[in-house]
Amino acid sequence: MAGHNPWPDEGNTGHIWDEDIRELDNPPPLWWMLAQYMGFIMIIVYAIYYPTIPTPTGHTQGVAGWTAYREYKEDFETLNAYRAREFAEQEKMLEELSPAEILKNQDLAVYAEKTSKALFGDYCAACHGTGGAGNPDFPVLADDDWLFGGNAQTIYKTLVQGRKGNMPAYAHLGDEKIGQIADYLIAMSEGREGDASVSAGKSLFMGSGCAGCHGATGKPMAAMRDFMGAANLSDGIRRFSAGDYKESMIRTIKYGVNQANENTRYAVMPAFAGRLSDKDLKRLSVYVHRLGGGE
């Protein structure tokens, strides 16, 4: 920086570099200053119009009465009004038709499926997993193995009234026999039910009353399935899937399902009749049906 100022009259600040580069003290252009003042005015207008200034108990409300939440609610109502208008026909059909009829109408079924994804996420996925993938000890909804039946009407009934399976406890048989039955059932699910090694289990299965509900071949009769949700034991799909297969099976046989003892399997599907509208339950029935295993 040069010590003396060769341009004393031009109003420079005295900061001079490289002989002739100097800092001037020119005022900003008028348009720039006007924009600046406009900015200040807008700040004041904004502060009066919108909630802006914090106070010990909250903040100023602003004359517009605007809040983000109110705007969100208004927008949400707008969206709902749009949907109600745009899809009035479909919604009316959902109300009037039965789940089976909805399923037959391809477009309506797709509509029902698309509009119930959020419902499934809110009310079903906690136990049954997103996409109906199931969870340990909670049934898979995407397969074709149904405890109470898998047509749209039955699924709807399940949702409306809930389900509570029932299997008596067989602790009185003793651990050895229960183990033999379990071995037999595992062999059955793998297609080896005729093996000599499991013949003891087979006769126990037949003689202890298991076949009464689950059927002689492990496939339950329709009435037993619809009435108490007797599981299909022959297809290798496990109702209670957590942990070791045989251990799990022994526990189920020993303590039963939904019985009055401490170790019993607690397996209850809650009723949704009061919690969701009938229309939404139909929607969900279609959604579950279309997850992959509907009958």
Add this chain to the structure above:
Amino acid sequence: MSDNASNNSSKTLEEIGIEILPVNTGQGKVHAKRIGGFFRNFKWWAASFWIILFVGPYMRWNGEQAILWDIPNRQFNIFGLTILPQDIWMLSLILLFFALLLAVSTAIAGRVWCGYFCFQTVWTDVFTWIEEKIEGQPHKRQKLDEQPMNMEKLQKRVLKHSAWLFISFMTAFSFIAYFVDVFELWGQLFTLTASGYVWAELLVIGILTYLAAGIMREQICLWVCPYARIQGAMVDQETIMPTYDKDRGEPRGRLKRSKKDTEDEATKQGDCIDCNLCVAVCPTGIDIRQGQQYGCITCGLCIDACDSVMDKLKKPRGLVRYASIADFAGVELPPIYKRPRVIVYSTIMAAAFAGILYGFIAMAPMTMNVLHERNPLFVQLSTGEVQNKYTIKVVNKTDKVMNVELSVEGIEGIRMTGVDGLIEVQPGNVHGLSAFVKAPKRNLSGESTPIKIKAYNVDNPEQKVIYDSMFIGPRY
């Protein structure tokens, strides 16, 4: 301040080597004289290229508008071909191609785009042509500008601005007509049912055209357009541009009529007679004799002007001519194809062109996307099969309805369920659906098995897609 500076004997910009060429900064209006000549004619031919803009929307193809950017339907129709957003990568190649075309033409011959083809130049040219027809020659226009408003001036002004506004409107309208069917658009305008966007675009594009071509004119080229400022990096010593032959022209001076002048004096005199015609015809108001400069849009009109004068003087043409700095330095120019810039630019252009060509040839009439459902990855069925779910999207890029049959192969006993018969895909549309694929567990080779999902149009079996996907099964 400059006075102050010179008083204090500080350096001026000229002294530190910065060339200041006088450029019209908008204080005075440029009223360029129009004279005929080779470049004048060439300009008209080049400008007529833009007639396409106005007639383009009326071209039909199979009863539809031939070129239509159908934004609501997310597609671009060009002569029966539908380009969907999936193929938009070609657009980047097309843009690359034209950007380099600009670069290579600039490297060879300077701002040919600016001088002959740019819409700013062309529209300004047409606007000033109208101005001259209505208001007369430049000196008359200058007088008209200066005189106070009267009936005659008002008449001329109203007529001129109406003509300008009409062209501006047609420009804006034709532009919008590439996005909305042109006949539909006329109908909407006449019945006042066009959407707010259409009116807003008409207004904005129309006003901008009017301002840019009618009012701003050369100011756009000098101060607004970035191309003027980057051309310094795009031209080199070998680029030919309209250039004044200093050696031949200087010292310039008025033509000496007296024959008493000695031979010596006559030879001292350069060929330039300082008639200023080259300045008078310049649409950007520069003096070409001051050398190559960014205000020059290389339109060649000064060449026409100077040639006409040289013809009258019976002197050879070309005092101002297309020439490069290397020419004047006496350097022999390498042929165009041997210049590095040309080679590099052309190589990239060829690559882009090949890409575009490939894109158009390989653009399948049908495409399919298959997404494997991840939750659950698979389910086991009571039949002993494993089931996978796929979201399948079939895209129809033709203008006819497609009846598509889906099938799957790759595992013994594999089958697809959940799809009822044929899928009807509307033209230029996507059809999405969920399908279940089942395969016997015993036939699976491992955790994941490659499968092929096939789609083909039953009406035209040549239109088919094979999609490689995976079938997921249990680990054991």
